[in-house]
Amino acid sequence: MELEKLRHGTELIKRGFAKMQKGGVIMDVTTPEQAQIAEEAGAVAVMALQAVPADIRKEGGVARMADPKIVSEIIDTVTIPVMAKARIGHFVEGEILQALGVDMVDESEVLTPADHKYHIDKTVFTVPFVCGARDLGEALRRINEGAAMIRTKGEAGTGDVSEAVRHMKQIMGEIRALNGMTKEEIIRVAREIEAPIELVIETAKMQRLPVVNFAAGGVATPADAALMMRLGADGVFVGSGIFKAEKPREMAIAIVEAVNNYDDAQVLADISKGIGSGMKGISIDTIPDEMVLRTRGW
Amino acid sequence: MRIGVIAIQGDVSEHVEALEAALSHRGKEAEIVTIKQKGIVPCCDALIIPGGESTTLGKLLVREGIADEIKQIKNAGRPIMGTCAGLILLAKEGDEQVKKTHQYLLGLMDTRVNRNAFGRQRDSFEVELDIDFLDSTYNAVFIRAPAIVQSGKDVRTLSRIDDMVVAAEQENVLALAFHPELTADTRVHDYFLAKLF
16 A cells, blocks of 8 residues: 555544544553553543543642653553643643643643633644634534544542533533524624634534543542533543542443443443542642642633 | 344444335335344344444443343354454454453364454544445445454455455354444445345
8 A cells, every 4th residue: 555545634633533432431540550541441532641630639730741751661561542631822832742642632721721812723733622612603613724633621629520521511511502593693692702604613513522522620429420421521521539548440441331321230340349539639629720620721 | 124233332323314215225124123132133134333442342242241242143143243353353363462452363264364454543444445345445444453364265255455354254244344334335244135135
């Protein structure tokens, strides 16, 4: 096969990669050992990080892309896809992660933004991107910039699922509201939510986001994961929730099984037994404004 | 007729939609069921194992007790199609990557597979592919795709890229390294349905 006949980094391939993650759990890991525990538990991918969001929150300071050495070690350890976070707008961190062989880049509000005006132009990358969103307008703006996957922002590192719930319900509600609208009404909505008209029309027609939509930010237990699936998530990111739990291995397996059995309360009850306590966490309403992560990005 | 799609993880709804399109194309009707728990596979006349992460799929197929049911479908001679992760799960043997993770394999085809034969996501590609049962090329989508690197005499090669087999068939089992469910071209699902009707 002649190499020039192979087309890389197309929209179909980038969005297709995200589709293969559906129904799965993507876990934050900071060491090769954690990555292996995640793979053994049945994670569909790992997010390689220097510190989980709960620790980023505690430590303060500027949070940046993880040390490439850690990312490479994790890539060498597991066979499942490896994702990593770049700062909002920091396209060079994105390029470095792509060069390392990362399978998906998360342009993430968990890290300190590098640009307060522009997100990364994700269309020029071969590697697919996932981005956070709180509402439909934000989700479609990211898709327009080339995001192949959307996740709720939630409030990372808290173990409090309430913001993820709010964002998922907001996005789903806005999509339902498009149903039955005339074209002129849809165009007016597009203007109001500051999203491209074609993407709003496509969303109205499909009655879902045009790309895969995961839940993230505060998921800490099997019940949390199942809740997000019931609200319409295609899958779940678990950040601090696994390795800040009392028994990470048990928690990881239980969350994977919960995502597969999210609509069966009996199975969920069995899964949730004897897995130790979830991460301690912090209630969102006690967080001072300057420590809130979800308001980063626009 | 009832066609089951294993729905533990991966691009399940895409397979359901591709099946619906292919059915209407053939002017046939069938019930399509998505399967997450045991007890449903035995009631299916045909089965699809979708793309996804093979390690996750393998573990949950065993945990949920579905794996043995799939083997019985094979023995009953009913058609099974596996795409991407499905091709890995159908194989008898895997490469070092597969062995390292203690990947569960159904072993329904006399094949040896390489898990990420074409590299990581940045190496994923689309290509116009010649497939044995089609009279013109097919736009095939390969995502962190596996390939069959060795196969027994009962395995028929349907398509290859260089020395790697990317589509093959053994009796009632069809395995594809690419994702026919991601494009609007239903000819591969058509071919699968022809085994049923």
